[in-house]
Amino acid sequence: MKKILLPLGIALLLFSSLLVQGCGKDKGPDVDELLIGSWNRYHKNAHTVLVFKAQGGWDSDIRVEGAHSKIIEKRGKATGTWQLEGKQLVLTVVESDAADLWEKNKTLFCEIIELNEDLLSLQYPDGKVQDWDRSRSKRKPGEETEVLSRVIKVAPLVVNLNKIRSHDKDRYLCLDLEVNLKNLKPGQERPVLHPRARDAMNLFLSSLIYKDVKTFDAVKKVTKDLEVLLNPYLDNMLEDITVKHVVISSGMDKVDEFLIEHSPQPVAEIPEEDQET
Numbered sequence: 001m002k003k004i005l006l007p008l009g010i011a012l013l014l015f016s017s018l019l020v021q022g023c024g025k026d027k028g029p030d031v032d033e034l035l036i037g038s039w040n041r042y043h044k045n046a047h048t049v050l051v052f053k054a055q056g057g058w059d060s061d062i063r064v065e066g067a068h069s070k071i072i073e074k075r076g077k078a079t080g081t082w083q084l085e086g087k088q089l090v091l092t093v094v095e096s097d098a099a100d101l102w103e104k105n106k107t108l109f110c111e112i113i114e115l116n117e118d119l120l121s122l123q124y125p126d127g128k129v130q131d132w133d134r135s136r137s138k139r140k141p142g143e144e145t146e147v148l149s150r151v152i153k154v155a156p157l158v159v160n161l162n163k164i165r166s167h168d169k170d171r172y173l174c175l176d177l178e179v180n181l182k183n184l185k186p187g188q189e190r191p192v193l194h195p196r197a198r199d200a201m202n203l204f205l206s207s208l209i210y211k212d213v214k215t216f217d218a219v220k221k222v223t224k225d226l227e228v229l230l231n232p233y234l235d236n237m238l239e240d241i242t243v244k245h246v247v248i249s250s251g252m253d254k255v256d257e258f259l260i261e262h263s264p265q266p267v268a269e270i271p272e273e274d275q276e277t
Contacts, residue, residue, distance in 0.1 A: 032084055034115050039132035046075060047263075048101070049135060057190075058082050058091065062098050063155075063263065078102035079192065087112045089122065097195070150239075152179040152193055156262045158255055159206040161213070161248075169250050171210050174258040176245040179230065181237050197233040204229055210248070219246055 038051045051059045062075035076098025083090050089110045096102040113129060114121040120132040154177040161171045184190060204226070213219050223241050231238040247258050 031087075031112070031115060034117070035082075035084075035089075035120070038135040039120050040135040041130065041132050043130075046101075048075075050132065052082060056081050056083060060098075060102060061155075062101055076101065095192075150181045150183070152181065154179060154193070154198075154201075156259055157198075157201060157205065158259065159202055161205075162207055162209050164209055168210075172249050172252070172255050173205055173208070173213055174245075174247040174249065174255060175205070175243065176258075176262040177226075178242040178244060179234070180239045180242060181234065182239045184237075191234045191237050193230075194233045197230055200229055200233070201226060213246075213248060219243060 032054075035052050036054050038049060040047070040049045042048075046062060046064050048060060048062045053059075058080050060078045062077070064075050076096065078093055078096035078098055078101070080091060080093045080095070080102070082092070089112055091108040091110065093102045093104050093106050093108075096104045109125055111123040112121070113123050118134050120134070121129060122132070123129045157173075157175040157177065159173050161173050163170075179193065181190065205222075208222065211218070213222055223243055227238055227241050230241070245258075245262060247254060249255055249258075
């Protein structure tokens with residue numbers, strides 16, 4: 001009997017070991033892997049996007065609705081760092097020009113209630129819970145980080161083109177751009193587009209006349225000029241600029257359509273004073 005029981009005991013141990021290993025293989029993505037990417041929320045006419053990066057940094061962009069629910073006013077931007085302590089997400093604000101939403105040098109301790117491919121549910125220190133939706137499909141590990149590191153999405157630009165004669169009709173140049181950076185070295189910080197860079201772009205574009213942008217080749221030349229203009233604002237890390245869409249219109253109705261189509265997806269602000277219950 002002893003000779004029979006010993007092999008059976010070993011067999012049971014082996015079976016238990018294989019069972020545990022099998023469960024390990026079926027283990028889902030880690031919390032930090034699920035967290036990385038772009039999340040959005042909409043609250044009280046405010047659209048906010050929150051992007052978590054694999055290197056431990058985050059970016060936030062906030063916009064508010066103007067007349068007729070068109071997203072035309074920038075509320076502000078913020079950057080910071082994040083870390084996980086068990087199920088607690090610690091958000092530290094490093095830079096911010098939206099103090100009512102992101103107070104500089106402030107740290108938020110948020111409890112992760114639920115986190116999956118589509119939903120991030122956070123409970124804040126005051127007990128209030130807010131849900132964030134993933135704003136795009138999740139990429140393969142490492143791929144999302146590379147895209148977020150090298151691409152800066154520029155908010156839609158709309159300028160009134162210059163006129164040679166006072167009686168020439170008004171024309172509006174509408175641009176949807178992406179700024180592509182050079183490959184970052186390990187540990188190198190991604191440069192941030194300074195707010196003055198947008199002012200410089202608006203000033204340059206509004207100095208153009210219709211002839212300067214009426215053909216595809218002309219727009220390509222303008223893009224090259226913009227690259228020279230922006231490169232110093234990005235620590236000379238600019239690779240090139242991609243023009244996603246361009247519209248030239250003599251009527252504001254087309255401008256409004258352009259702004260609606262190319263503004264960020266609806267997202268909501270991080271809770272501070274105006275948190276919802």
